[in-house]
Amino acid sequence: MAVKWMPGLLEFSRLLKNSPKLLEEAKHSPMAKYTFELIDRLYQVFALPGIRRIHPWTKAEKNRVYAIPVFKSLERGNDVVLPYQIVEKFIEKSSYRVIMEFCGCRTSYRCKDYPQELGCLMMGEGSRRIKTPWVRPVSKAAARAHLKKAVEANLVPLVGKARVDNALFGVPDEGDLFTVCFCCECCCISRIFRHLPPEERNQQFRRLEGLEIQVDAEKCKGCGTCAEHCFLKLIKITDGKSFIPDDCRGCGRCARACPNGAIKMTLKNPRFLEQAISSIEEKVRIN
Numbered sequence: 001m002a003v004k005w006m007p008g009l010l011e012f013s014r015l016l017k018n019s020p021k022l023l024e025e026a027k028h029s030p031m032a033k034y035t036f037e038l039i040d041r042l043y044q045v046f047a048l049p050g051i052r053r054i055h056p057w058t059k060a061e062k063n064r065v066y067a068i069p070v071f072k073s074l075e076r077g078n079d080v081v082l083p084y085q086i087v088e089k090f091i092e093k094s095s096y097r098v099i100m101e102f103c104g105c106r107t108s109y110r111c112k113d114y115p116q117e118l119g120c121l122m123m124g125e126g127s128r129r130i131k132t133p134w135v136r137p138v139s140k141a142a143a144r145a146h147l148k149k150a151v152e153a154n155l156v157p158l159v160g161k162a163r164v165d166n167a168l169f170g171v172p173d174e175g176d177l178f179t180v181c182f183c184c185e186c187c188c189i190s191r192i193f194r195h196l197p198p199e200e201r202n203q204q205f206r207r208l209e210g211l212e213i214q215v216d217a218e219k220c221k222g223c224g225t226c227a228e229h230c231f232l233k234l235i236k237i238t239d240g241k242s243f244i245p246d247d248c249r250g251c252g253r254c255a256r257a258c259p260n261g262a263i264k265m266t267l268k269n270p271r272f273l274e275q276a277i278s279s280i281e282e283k284v285r286i287n
Contacts, residue, residue, distance in 0.1 A: 033108040036188050039164060043192040056163045056173065058196060063204040064283040065160035065179070065189070066276055067231070069211070069252030069265060070151045077268035083208060084147065086276055087121075087157050087180055091143045094123040094178070095287040098135040099146055105186040114184040118150050122165070124286045126177025130169045147180070155182035156231075156251045161284035162189050176285045183231070183251075190231040190251075198247045201232075207250040208276055210269025215242045219262035226254035226263060 043057060052058035068083045076082075091097070100119030107116045121143055122130060138146070150157065158181040166173045183190050193205045222240040227233075231251055236243050242262065244254065255263040269275075 032104065035168075036105055036108045039168070039188050040192055043164070044195050047195040052196065052200065057167070057192075058200075059163070060200065060203045062163040062173070062283075063161060064206065064280055065158050065162055065204065066206050066208060066280065067183075067190070067249050067251035068157040068159060068208075069250060069255075069267075070156060071154065071252045071256040071265075073255050073261075073265065074252060075264065075266045077270060079270045080267055081273055083267065083272070084151055084157060086273055087147050087159055088144060089273070089277060090123060090159065090178065090180075090280075090286055091140050091147070093286050094140070094143075095125055096128045097121065097123045097138050097140070097143045098127045098130055099138050099143070101134050101136060103182065103186070105188050106184065109186045111184060111186050114155060114186075115149075115153050118146070118153060118155060118182050120165075120182065121146055121180040122169070123178040123180065124176040124284065126166070126171050126174060129171045132169060135169075150182040153182075154256065155184055156190075156253060157181070158183050158187065158189055160280045164189065164192065175283070178284050178286045185229070185231075187231070194232050202247060202249075205249050206276075206279065207248070208267065208269075209272050210267060211250040211272070212266045213244050213248055213250060213255070214264045214266070215244060216262045216264060217241055219260045220258075221260055221262075223259065225257050225259055229253045229257040 046052060046055040046058045056062045068086060070084050099121050102117050103119045106114060122135070160179060162179045163173065165179050166177055171177050181187060181189050193201050196204070220241045222237050222242065224237050226242050227235040227237060231253065232249065234245055234247055235254060252265055255265050
């Protein structure tokens, strides 16, 4: 018989479900912040040589996510749809959906730059097994509305299968928990991938096929704003200019943050959407 529940890192919230006041206070408690700091510390251990090939949080077979650039500065070909339509396609396919009532990362770190109330959207039959009282089931229309709010707030959707979420929500891995994390600099998932070697990280955290990022050397002043906003801390200032390596995952935060408009993102591959959907579906079921 398949296991339907396991202890999750947010399990303490279930003890407070009958006390709305305590449940609300717990969002900002040291325990909540410790939970998300613990994820990062554990990941550093699991990413060590000899461990990362066998631990599910860091195994390539157990993870595949894409960052979806949502900023207006993205240049597209005439036949290229908006990247966030990837999320819309998965919402339509989903058999079940829940929304986290707040972002654990932003709330724990007292984020002042982005809405704390815009939490993760979890989909698939695995989301039905999430027990924390901090999630609520939603319709497809409500999921689309939540996505729209996150995009308008300039949060980057990180979509696909992130094995750490099974541990966070206490859901045994049956390949059916689909993650849509709306990320800012506080995001736990985007931060933990920093600890993997580039070649392994790139297998698990992928860039949209055909997405190109270029720095205009004439416009770049070397101010370092782009480096400050890089999820993975990959951008370096070299000889007074920004240098973005091929390992960039294309979230687009650097391009949006650049005060001089020196970073150009281009997507002209009309098949990127079907390619990304097919790639993600190799790792996770959503219906």
